Amino acid sequence: MSFSFPLGFLLLLAIPVLIIIYIIKNKYKEKVVSSSYIWELSKKFLKKKNPLNSIANLLNLIIQCLCITFLSFSLAEPIFNFKNASENEVYILDASASMEMLNSDGSTRLESAKKEISDLVDKASNGSTFTLVVSDSNSRTLCQNIQDKDVFNSILNRVDIDYSESSLENAISLAQSISSNGKGSHFSLFTDKEVKIGEGIETYNVADTNNNYAISDFRVNNFKEEDVPYVLYEADVVSYSEDASLEVEFFLDDKSIGKVSNEVKQNEVTTFSLKLENANDAYTNYSSLKAVINNEDYLKEDSEYIIYNSEDFDTTEILIVSNSPFYFESVFNALNSNNIKIEYQTVTPAIYSMSAGSVGYDIVVFDGYAPEALPVDSAVWLFNCGDSIPNSGFYFQKEYTVADPGIKASYANNNDDLLYQELTKNLVKRDITIKTYLRYTLNSKFTTILSYDNLPFIFAGRNGFNQKEIVFNFDLHNSNFPLLADFIILMRNCIRYSNPSILDKFNYKSHDDVVFTFPDTALSCEITTPSGTKDYLSTSDLQSYTLDEVGTYSITVELANNKTRKINIFSSFPVNERVPVSVDENTYSIIISADAPKADFVFNALLSTLIVALILLLADWMLYSHEQF
Amino acid sequence: MNQIIDERFLSQLELFSLAIKDNVAGLFGGTHQSKKYGTSCEFADYREYVEGDDISKIDWNIYGRFEQLYLKLYLDEKQMYTKIYIDASRSMSFFNKGEYSLRLAAALAYLSVSEMDRVSIYLVKEHSIIPLFEKIIGREKFFENIAKLNEVEFSGDVYLSDAIMRSDVGFGNGKSIIISDFLTNNDYFSMIDYLRDKHRDVLCIQLLAPEEINPTSRGKNILYDSENSNKFFKGNITRDLLDAYKKALTHIQDGLTNYCGSREADYAFYDTSISLRELFFDKLLNKGVIR
Numbered sequence: 001m002s003f004s005f006p007l008g009f010l011l012l013l014a015i016p017v018l019i020i021i022y023i024i025k026n027k028y029k030e031k032v033v034s035s036s037y038i039w040e041l042s043k044k045f046l047k048k049k050n051p052l053n054s055i056a057n058l059l060n061l062i063i064q065c066l067c068i069t070f071l072s073f074s075l076a077e078p079i080f081n082f083k084n085a086s087e088n089e090v091y092i093l094d095a096s097a098s099m100e101m102l103n104s105d106g107s108t109r110l111e112s113a114k115k116e117i118s119d120l121v122d123k124a125s126n127g128s129t130f131t132l133v134v135s136d137s138n139s140r141t142l143c144q145n146i147q148d149k150d151v152f153n154s155i156l157n158r159v160d161i162d163y164s165e166s167s168l169e170n171a172i173s174l175a176q177s178i179s180s181n182g183k184g185s186h187f188s189l190f191t192d193k194e195v196k197i198g199e200g201i202e203t204y205n206v207a208d209t210n211n212n213y214a215i216s217d218f219r220v221n222n223f224k225e226e227d228v229p230y231v232l233y234e235a236d237v238v239s240y241s242e243d244a245s246l247e248v249e250f251f252l253d254d255k256s257i258g259k260v261s262n263e264v265k266q267n268e269v270t271t272f273s274l275k276l277e278n279a280n281d282a283y284t285n286y287s288s289l290k291a292v293i294n295n296e297d298y299l300k301e302d303s304e305y306i307i308y309n310s311e312d313f314d315t316t317e318i319l320i321v322s323n324s325p326f327y328f329e330s331v332f333n334a335l336n337s338n339n340i341k342i343e344y345q346t347v348t349p350a351i352y353s354m355s356a357g358s359v360g361y362d363i364v365v366f367d368g369y370a371p372e373a374l375p376v377d378s379a380v381w382l383f384n385c386g387d388s389i390p391n392s393g394f395y396f397q398k399e400y401t402v403a404d405p406g407i408k409a410s411y412a413n414n415n416d417d418l419l420y421q422e423l424t425k426n427l428v429k430r431d432i433t434i435k436t437y438l439r440y441t442l443n444s445k446f447t448t449i450l451s452y453d454n455l456p457f458i459f460a461g462r463n464g465f466n467q468k469e470i471v472f473n474f475d476l477h478n479s480n481f482p483l484l485a486d487f488i489i490l491m492r493n494c495i496r497y498s499n500p501s502i503l504d505k506f507n508y509k510s511h512d513d514v515v516f517t518f519p520d521t522a523l524s525c526e527i528t529t530p531s532g533t534k535d536y537l538s539t540s541d542l543q544s545y546t547l548d549e550v551g552t553y554s555i556t557v558e559l560a561n562n563k564t565r566k567i568n569i570f571s572s573f574p575v576n577e578r579v580p581v582s583v584d585e586n587t588y589s590i591i592i593s594a595d596a597p598k599a600d601f602v603f604n605a606l607l608s609t610l611i612v613a614l615i616l617l618l619a620d621w622m623l624y625s626h627e628q629f
Numbered sequence: 630m631n632q633i634i635d636e637r638f639l640s641q642l643e644l645f646s647l648a649i650k651d652n653v654a655g656l657f658g659g660t661h662q663s664k665k666y667g668t669s670c671e672f673a674d675y676r677e678y679v680e681g682d683d684i685s686k687i688d689w690n691i692y693g694r695f696e697q698l699y700l701k702l703y704l705d706e707k708q709m710y711t712k713i714y715i716d717a718s719r720s721m722s723f724f725n726k727g728e729y730s731l732r733l734a735a736a737l738a739y740l741s742v743s744e745m746d747r748v749s750i751y752l753v754k755e756h757s758i759i760p761l762f763e764k765i766i767g768r769e770k771f772f773e774n775i776a777k778l779n780e781v782e783f784s785g786d787v788y789l790s791d792a793i794m795r796s797d798v799g800f801g802n803g804k805s806i807i808i809s810d811f812l813t814n815n816d817y818f819s820m821i822d823y824l825r826d827k828h829r830d831v832l833c834i835q836l837l838a839p840e841e842i843n844p845t846s847r848g849k850n851i852l853y854d855s856e857n858s859n860k861f862f863k864g865n866i867t868r869d870l871l872d873a874y875k876k877a878l879t880h881i882q883d884g885l886t887n888y889c890g891s892r893e894a895d896y897a898f899y900d901t902s903i904s905l906r907e908l909f910f911d912k913l914l915n916k917g918v919i920r
Binding site: 025026027028029030031032033034035036037038039040041042043044045046047056057626 | 719720721723724726810812813814838841846848849850851852853854855856860861862863864867868869870872873874876877878880881
């Protein structure tokens with residue numbers, strides 16, 4: 001037996017005080033009455049002496065002392081421990097995506113499982129400890145050997161669906177390690193899967209429904225038949241529990257464009273196709289395409305599939321400051337029809353120098369012109385700038401002209417450098433013949449891409465405004481570079497480097513990692529999850545984000561100059577979790593050693609002692625009342 | 630005293646009279662039923678005319694002088710002699726018994742003088758009686774003497790029988806009223822016998838305070854007798870003892886009732902918490918002490 005608050009025994013000091021009061025109070029009181037005759041006469045009428053009367057006062061004192069004793073025990077909160085009389089309960093809770101499926105009572109399988117655990121915890125004897133192992137993408141022990149039922153229930157209530165595939169095996173391993181460490185004596189598994197259970201685990205199957213339809217894939221294709229353009233939407237649909245007659249509706253930018261009905265055989269993929277004539281490119285441009293199964297089932301999350309289009313927001317805006325922009329315009333036009341959307345504008349150096357400078361461009365190209373100041377909010381490409389520019393990271397020294405056939409500059413052997421790898425990706429790397437070039441002294445750290453005799457000819461890095469900067473120290477007109485295949489590839493790489501696409505891919509599976517590449521002008525990135533939760537990402541360098549939910553994630557990237565990019569990506573339900581009654585072929589068991597320690601049964605006698613004290617108080621009061629009234 | 634027995638109360642009392650038993654032989658041979666301001670020639674008093682009075686008895690001479698109607702009253706020949714004995718022992722000073730007994734005596738005396746009876750009030754102390762006033766007749770005399778009640782001191786013991794039997798109690802000529810708490814083991818039954826032997830109409834009024842009827846004392850007590858400090862009760866006042874106390878009180882009351890009944894005397898017990906007005910116009914009236 002132990003006591004939570006031993007100071008409660010200080011109340012026992014009241015007993016000697018009570019005894020002193022009793023002794024003082026028990027003395028005869030002297031009083032004058034009108035006549036003592038009647039009192040004397042009363043003795044004759046006194047019934048046979050009740051022996052209790054003679055000790056009534058003492059009895060009151062004894063009861064009061066007992067009452068104080070029990071009250072002090074209550075205050076001290078006595079706790080009795082009975083060895084090995086309770087269990088160390090370990091609950092393994094499957095929180096994989098399929099547990100989101102609704103049961104017939106309208107609650108999800110996870111909610112049913114949590115309720116069952118909560119009921120078991122409430123019924124568990126005092127002193128039991130509770131451990132919660134969650135089986136999801138990252139099986140883990142949420143809490144271990146907690147005695148407080150309320151705390152455990154609050155932890156349990158915080159468990160949410162993890163839209164991932166189940167990893168029961170890992171969870172059982174975790175439970176086994178708990179058993180091996182002597183921290184668990186009774187194991188219960190709560191899942192919706194049909195699992196083969198060996199010894200040591202009690203299973204609670206929380207699945208009571210099995211009706212589910214899912215769109216496993218959704219594609220869109222443009223093609224021509226006899227010069228007539230068509231667009232074909234194809235949604236792959238599976239019915240997991242029965243043959244069914246299903247209807248799929250297709251949406252373009254949230255407007256219905258058609259419905260298709262089909263018979264679907266159980267567990268067979270059936271493609272629902274919608275073919276539309278794409279006259280006037282009516283179906284070419286869109287922000288989103290969606291396929292939805294209109295039939296009711298017990299899992300909504302896998303009944304729709306969305307494709308988002310990225311082209312709207314992936315345009316690179318370029319300002320060319322040049323007197324002879326031919327090569328730039330040619331290469332940008334070429335790239336523009338090759339999956340890179342570019343909008344460029346050309347001005348002469350004279351006009352540029354008279355303007356207030358560039359504002360809002362992703363890239364500014366200075367060709368044969370050294371501006372007085374570099375733009376602070378754009379990446380810059382400097383071609384053949386015959387003067388030093390503040391904050392550019394280099395100084396102009398001298399112009400050199402060499403005799404025919406010129407020098408042959410070659411690509412640097414800089415393969416360990418990530419920037420070099422990025423800019424020279426897919427290049428053939430043929431030498432470039434140059435007749436006239438400028439000599440620069442670099443005072444910042446740049447990555448050399450092309451060089452001759454250790455003199456950098458093309459180099460890239462960050463300028464004084466921390467903007468991306470690529471420098472060519474020669475005039476394209478005085479080289480054969482524009483005639484080489486590498487020219488267009490290098491320009492493409494330079495655009496990707498200077499103004500990277502934030503995302504390359506827009507359709508994911510739940511729990512995929514999304515890699516964001518932010519441009520320098522990115523100020524903030526807000527991600528709104530399908531459940532409405534807002535997350536914020538740092539906009540420096542590469543950022544990775546894990547998709548924990550199923551549905552559409554809306555991403556808003558704030559850029560400098562009040563520009564905003566809004567991107568939607570779709571996270572689909574894990575394929576293996578769509579099967580309502582999935583059978584796990586593994587056999588799970590936990591070896592529990594015979595001498596695995598059990599928890600002590602804890603009996604808190606606070607209430608009992610308090611009740612006894614109150615009963616004694618009542619008895620005392622009754623005795624007093626009997627005497628007084 | 631005058632504040633409580635106010636004039637209104639006294640004028641209301643005038644409507645009643647003390648009941649005298651029929652078999653009491655009056656000194657002048659008549660019955661008390663006809664004993665009113667009578668028809669004799671001896672002038673006794675005036676009183677204001679009230680509705681219902683015989684208008685033939687109105688003194689028109691007085692009306693001529695004061696323009697107020699007064700009846701001229703004459704002394705009846707069958708005049709009674711009321712003797713009121715007040716227990717003036719120390720026990721009567723407890724609570725409000727003493728003051729209450731004095732007021733009660735005053736009111737009873739007024740009833741008698743209103744009937745033109747003679748009235749004496751005696752204090753009974755130890756073995757003797759002390760007259761406060763004797764043989765007064767008429768309200769004028771009554772008001773002259775009533776202030777003496779304020780001077781009464783309650784002290785010492787009392788031996789009612791001894792004191793009264795030593796005095797001149799008269800013979801068959803009226804009512805003897807004894808006001809006491811009767812909380813004594815001294816003899817008082819002999820007094821009743823003696824008075825009845827003298828053909829007196831006897832009324833014993835026992836006055837007790839609420840605390841004496843239902844004591845509130847609890848626990849271990851030594852209760853000293855107020856009249857004799859050598860007498861005391863020592864004990865634990867428990868619920869059982871209180872029950873016994875009530876039985877003892879009932880025993881005393883039953884004893885008085887039975888004894889008075891057997892001697893054709895009257896006995897009445899009253900709680901001093903009730904008002905005099907209630908005592909007279911309810912209790913005494915219902916009991917037939919007044920009518």
